[in-house]
Amino acid sequence: MYRTGPAREMLWAMLFVDSATMKRLLTYSILLLLFACGQTTDNNEANGFFPIKEFGKWGYINSDGQTVIQCQFDGADQFSDGLAAILIDTVWGFIDTTGKIVIEPKYYRVAQFSDGLCNVTIPKDTTFQNAFIRTDGSIAFITEFKDVGTFYNGRAEVQINEEVCYLNKKGEILINTHFPSGSGRFYEGIAVVWSGDSSKYIDTTGKTVRFFKEMNANRFSEGLAIVQENGNNFYIDKSGNKKINLERQDLTYFDFSDGMAQAVIAGSNHKAGFIDTSGKLVIPIQYHDIRDFKEGLAAFRVNDSWGFIDKTGKVVIKPQFEQIEYEGFSNGLCRAKQNHQWGYINKKGEFVWKEQVGLEYKKIDLSKWKLDSLEISKPLYADKYAGSDNFPRKQTFASLNQLTLKVDTADLTVFADKYFAHKLYLINASIDTVNIPAQDGRIKIIQQAKNKNGGWQDIDNFINSFCGNSYYPLRLAPNEYQIFASPIFKGQFKTQLRFKLEIDKQVIYSNSYSGLINYEQLLNPNDKDKRGIAVWSN
Secondary structure, eight states: OOBSSSTTSOOOOSSOOOOOOOOOOOOOOSSOOOOOOSOOOSSSSGGGOEEEEETTEEEEEOTTSOEEEEEEESEEEEEETTEEEEEETTEEEEEOTTSOEEEEEEESEEOOOBTTEEEEEEEETTEEEEEEEETTSOEEEEEOOSSOOOOBTTBEEEEETTEEEEEOTTSOEEEEOOOSEEOSSOBTTEEEEEOSSOEEEEETTSOEEEEESSSOBOOOBTTBEEEEETTEEEEEOTTSOEEEEOSOTTSEEEEEETTEEEEEEOSTTOEEEEEOTTSOEEEEEEESSBOOOBTTBEEEEETTEEEEEOTTSOEEEEEEESEEOTTOOBTTBEEEEETTEEEEEOTTSOEEEEOOOOGGGSOOOGGGSOOBOBOOSSOEEOOEEOBTTBOOEEOOOTTOOSEEEEEEEEEEEEETTTEEEEEEEEEEOSSSOEEEEEETTEEOEEEEEEOTTSOEEEOBOOOOOSOGGGEEEEEEOTTEEEEEEEEOBOOSEEEEEEEEEEETTEEEEOOOEEEEEOGGGSOOGGGTTSOOEEOOOO
16 A cells, blocks of 8 residues: 555645545455455564654654654654655655664655565656665666555565466566466465466465365465365465364354454354364354454454453453554554544553644644645635544533634634644534534535635635435534634735535625635636645644
8 A cells, every 4th residue: 555645644735635545344254255455564563663643743652652753754654674654745755763764755655665675656757657666765676567566475466467466576577377366465475366266375486385166265374274165164274284174164264363363153243253273262252343363452342442352352451442453452552542532552451642633622832833824826625524533512602693603813723734724613503403514524614715806706625525425414413513724825815714604505604804815716616626726634
């Protein structure tokens, strides 16, 4: 997975917003077994270093929560092969574990290092080219192939003419499997590929280790792989020999992790337990939602809260978290979310660090931030996100009696980690719950400015979703409110600004205030479908 913004969060981008979301889906099936998708590393945080963001800049903490690399970068990714990608302005480079820049920032996109190589995108004239670089920054090879996978055991997967192939570290095609689908990489020196009616394991030379006349083989993990043949489930070793016979054939089994593998009753109301490497069921099948063991602990969910059990099945961290990082614990910490706030917890369930959230609702010291006003020359895409990302707060507004938009120009806040901003309040001071139209959690609050003729004109643009499932109302109860950050602009044209919200065939306007813009920010009604400047907002 390429990095085009800070890890797990896009800061901002000119002319487009490109986010890379890394998600994993756990799907239980009797016929098909799970393959992990998305980017993973064998060692997610080298030396126990974890990326954090404070005051708009990124740095690293250790497993005790102590800052080991000061927050100074515009983006930061996890360490792998002793290096971590960092963003400075709009280009990526790499630092070592001392925080020293060892590969100068010059790349448009980067992945993570693996097996001594990293996939990067380099600007070339008016286009880009894909290359793999070494840990000293030198180019190993430039490739025209699209979607080259991560190198493991000296090989990287690529699809050529709808067939799975593997490149060597020179970028040469070393193996053509003639199969259309594959595991993506050589796990523990073995890869698995499938066709519609068969599957096979190969080693790094392309030699077949074992062939199955069914599409039912899984990747290797901890020296074992779960397969199904003639309706029977069993684990094989890397020589292709049967290693673990399984007593219960009515269960679906998964990869080993930390010496344990999930055993699942498939179906809409599935439950899971765990077997050990002897095939014995050591944790009863009772969990509706549980993750793999990592460093001796497995996350499980009860209702809407996540906690952790140990390998005896004992609850060691009670359910209390809204979300848990899929990868679980690594180097003593796990990323978790509580009270709408992400952070890192230790194995006692204690937070050693928490992110800064809800800044719009606080009086903040702006001297700790490196901020400027935003200067642009096109309409702005600055979506106002609500719902779970900006949940309503309660407060009585005695002087108001209806749904209100209000701009506070006195109490400044932060926009997109880089810019000074005014606070924009959306307040329900009525006696009724208000249903506000939203698309994927975005409220269509549009900023306007007066043009040279004194007429109000939009300076925000909004991309309506094409998916019907994106449309739903956000409910704002009486005396509830939300705050959004609106950037303060630089410009040559002094004018009046305000916001509008259309709801139930009614248009609500905020108070107007003085500000600067560039005249090119005014949106021509004929340009509604043209993209302007995109900025990832709150």
